[in-house]
Structure formats: structure tokens, C-alpha cells
Amino acid sequence: MxxxxxxxxxxxxxxxxxxxxxxxxxxxxxxxxxxxxxxxGGDCLNYGCVPSKALLAAAHRAQDMRQSAPFGITPQEPSVDMQAVHDHVHNVIAGIAPHDxxxxxxxxxxxxxxxxxxxxxxxxxxxxxxxxxxxxxxxxxxxxAFVPPIDGLADTPYWTNETIFDVTEPINHLIVIGGGPIGMELAQAHRRLGAKVTVVEMLNALGKDDGEAAEVVKAKLRSEGIDLREGTAVTKVAKTDAGIAVTLEKDGNAEVVEGSHLLVAVGRxxxxxxxxxxxxxxxxxxxxxxxxxxxxxxxxxxxxxxxxxxxxxxxxxxxxxxxxxxxxxxxKLPAKAKRHAVPWVTYTDPELAQVGLQESQAIEDLGAGNIRILRWAYGENDRARAEGQTDGFIKVITDKKGYILGATIVGAQAGELIGLWCLAVQEKKKIGSIAGLILPYPTRGELSKRAAGSFFTPSLFSEKIRRIVRFLMAFS
Structure with a gap:
């Protein structure tokens, strides 16, 4: 009993x-x-957020060694010890585990x-x-992790996010099935740690994100040597003497790509x-x-x-x-969950962060004539230029009256910058509340202020304002 x-x-x-x-x-x-x-601690501590960000941190350090020339420092190809990388990841987990x-x-x-x-x-x-x-x-x-019913997968060794953080040996060629946030983050991490990487996505990689911002991320990954196959189906996988073979199909044409290891990251x-x-x-x-x-x-x-x-x-x-x-x-309070200000971040380099409506959603819901799209490029930010991180932009969506509907940021530290816009969307603020902020210089935070200020540019620098100023100055 x-x-x-x-x-x-x-x-x-x-x-x-x-x-x-x-x-x-x-x-x-x-x-x-x-x-x-x-x-x-669940998935986040043991198999998700914590180990993936620890792995990405190691990969960022490796990449810094390769791209130091613009700062007057001789670049070099890093020597990567995957056992030590593994230990770093698990030390981070162990440091947080007592809290859970x-x-x-x-x-x-x-x-x-x-x-x-x-x-x-x-x-x-x-x-x-x-x-x-x-x-x-x-x-x-x-x-x-969802494991799709791919022909041959049951008889082929593969990793998911629950097993890939146990890797201690060098990876020669990692094939990633799935171009969502998990697949793209881990693809870039392992590419920077020395592996050849192929990503296969049936639709569009980072398809749930703002399309323009996603293209910035994809271009960066391709520039680092990742072979990104979009609109491509995986029809079969098989174990080989050298590793694994993946049969791809695109536009009716079949191709076999061989690699040493396989990661399945197609959803949850x-x-x-x-x-x-x-x-x-x-x-x-x-x-x-x-x-x-x-x-x-x-x-x-x-x-x-x-x-x-x-x-x-x-x-x-x-x-x-x-x-x-x-x-x-x-x-006993009838509290209800609100979903209009949910942020999310993909922690690739550059990062991609979003909250509220995307541009396409705003156009669909309100019509293109009823919204304003405000932008500012990282290349126009002094801190980004000083640190050589000029890829990316901020895009803010408002209605015609200036109420903030959403924001997308792609670039360095986008995940940190999105917090201000989370508050703005949640509290239904108007764009003037951001444009009027005093922010420290030089910081990337000025991207938000500059984008917000652009809402007022057409009216402030109009011919009507010029006439008013000239009239007032005549009596000064």
C-alpha cells in the first residue's frame, strides 16, 4: 500500500x-x-541555456584570437582542447547546481x-x-528534444542538446539538422572551436525571427565557413566507417553529405x-x-x-x-498571463533579440500605412565602431501616434539592449519616453535613443519648423 x-x-x-x-x-x-x-534544475541548467552559453563563451574566446589583427594584435589559430572545454562547461553547471x-x-x-x-x-x-x-x-x-522519423536515424549515432555537452573529443565535421536557435548557436560554437559544420534546414533558418535581422546572422555564419543549406530536406541518414552520411533533397535533386558527427536540433x-x-x-x-x-x-x-x-x-x-x-x-487572485511583451534572444554572434510585434506582423495586423519603422545601424554607433562590432541594426515599430509595438535588435549584446524595449512594450510607452532619455556615452545603449529620436526627424526638420524658427529669430 x-x-x-x-x-x-x-x-x-x-x-x-x-x-x-x-x-x-x-x-x-x-x-x-x-x-x-x-x-x-531541469533542461536549462543541465542541457540548455547554461551549458550552451558556457560553450559559446569558449567559442568567442577562440574567435577573438583569430580576428585580433584590426586592433594591432597578431592573430593566431587557437589550439582547442575539447576535454578542457567540456570541463569548463560542466564547471559552470556545477557552480549553479547548488542553488537548484x-x-x-x-x-x-x-x-x-x-x-x-x-x-x-x-x-x-x-x-x-x-x-x-x-x-x-x-x-x-x-x-x-524532438527526434524526427528520418529513415535510418534509429540505427545511426547522433546527439541532441541533451548529449552534445558531454563531448570530449575533437569533432571533424558536424552536420546539424535544424536551423532554429539551438541548431544555429551550436553550429557557430563548434565551427569556432575548429570543426567543419554543415547546417540543414527544411525551411528558412531562424524562420521565427525578423527576416531582415536573421539574414545578418546567417551572413555572419556563412562568412565563418558554415555551410548553411536552407529549403533542404533530410531524407535518410546512415552510419559509415568514417562517421555518418546524410542524404539531402532540394528541388528534386538528391545529394549525400558525409560528416563525422550528427546533431539533431529540429524542435522540442x-x-x-x-x-x-x-x-x-x-x-x-x-x-x-x-x-x-x-x-x-x-x-x-x-x-x-x-x-x-x-x-x-x-x-x-x-x-x-x-x-x-x-x-x-x-x-486567490485571478491573475492572467500576458504574452504581448515576451522577449527572446538567439545567442549567436551577432545576437538577435526581439520583443513585441515584428515588422511583418505589424503590417499584417495594422497595415503598412498605420505604423512607423524606426532604424539605427550599429555602424553609426561610436562604441560599436571602437570595438569593431558594426554588423547589425535596431528596428523599432510604433503606431502613427508613437506607441511602441515592438523592437528587433541584431548585433553585439542585443540580448542586453532589448531589456529597455521589453519595459516599453509591456508598459505601452510612447517613443518620446525613449528619445528623451539621457544615456551615457559611448555605449551601445545610444542605439535605442537614436532610433527613437528618428521618429521626430520628419517633423522637426520640416519646412514648417524652419519657417517658425526664422520668424521667432527675427524678433530675438
């Missing part, structure tokens, strides 16, 4: 969202049980069960030999298989668990947050969702 226990909140999943709910609810006085079948550990959460008063959770009824689950009844459940099981799938959701009357599909604006499932005692809902698959969204759930469960 399973031991029966009761709690206020039972959180299923120890990733970013689940840990935020568990920590917040426990410290606010609720009894909390947290269930995690894998590693604490079982011990820390137990110290916060959370009961942690390391096992798989399965619903046995609308308000009951089983895990760790125990039957748990909770007032509320929060499903935060995240997502994992929600982790729902083991939950027995039907037992709890929770609506779901292969895309994820259906939720309303308050993040409640069809079973109103069960919430779902983060990747498992099939929405924006970002760590920061899981953390945001956690706050919505806490307000609903602990304080």
Missing part, C-alpha cells in the same frame, strides 16, 4: 518554473511537495521526491511509493508521456497541455507552466508563469 500524504501544492518538475513555484510557495507558508525524476539542489529546497521546507509522478485521479498522484493528495498541482515537466516536444493525464481529466495533445489565461488546465485544480504547455519555450517564461500560478493558488 502506498503511503498517503496531503499537501497544499504539489509541483511536478524541478526545472526553472517548478523550482520557482516550490521556493516561492514554501517561503510564503504553503506546504509544498516537489517531484523530479531527473536532474534538479535537493538540499537547498529541503532547507526551504519543501519535501522533495526524486521519482516519476503519475496521476491516479483528479487530485491524486503517485510517486516514490506515496499517494499524494494536493489542493493544487502544478505541472512543470518542460520539454525535450512536451514531457507528458508518463503523467497519466487522462486519469486527471487534463486536456492535452502532442503539442502540450491546454491551459487558459490563468494557466489552469481543464482540471481546475491543476495548473501547467513553461514548455509543457507548448507555448513560448523560454526559461524566463517558465519563471514568469510561476508568478501567475502563485498569485492564483496562494492569494
Amino acid at each position: 502506498a503511503k498517503k500524504i496531503k499537501t497544499d501544492i504539489c509541483v511536478i518538475g524541478g526545472g526553472s518554473g517548478g523550482l520557482s513555484v516550490a521556493a516561492g510557495a514554501s517561503q510564503m507558508g504553503a506546504k509544498v511537495i516537489l517531484i523530479e525524476s531527473g536532474k534538479m 539542489s535537493v538540499e537547498r529546497f529541503e532547507g526551504l521546507g519543501v519535501t522533495v521526491i526524486q521519482d516519476t509522478a503519475r496521476f491516479t485521479g483528479r487530485r491524486h498522484i503517485q510517486a516514490g511509493g506515496q499517494s499524494i493528495k494536493a489542493k493544487y498541482f502544478v505541472i512543470a515537466t518542460g520539454s525535450s 516536444k512536451p514531457n507528458i508521456e508518463t503523467l497519466n493525464l487522462d486519469k486527471a481529466a487534463i486536456e492535452h495533445s502532442p503539442k502540450g497541455i491546454a491551459v487558459d489565461a490563468r494557466l489552469r488546465t481543464s482540471n481546475r485544480r491543476v495548473f501547467a507552466i513553461g514548455d509543457v504547455t507548448g507555448g513560448y519555450q523560454f526559461t524566463h517564461m517558465a519563471g514568469y508563469d510561476a508568478g501567475i500560478v502563485i498569485r492564483n493558488c496562494l492569494f
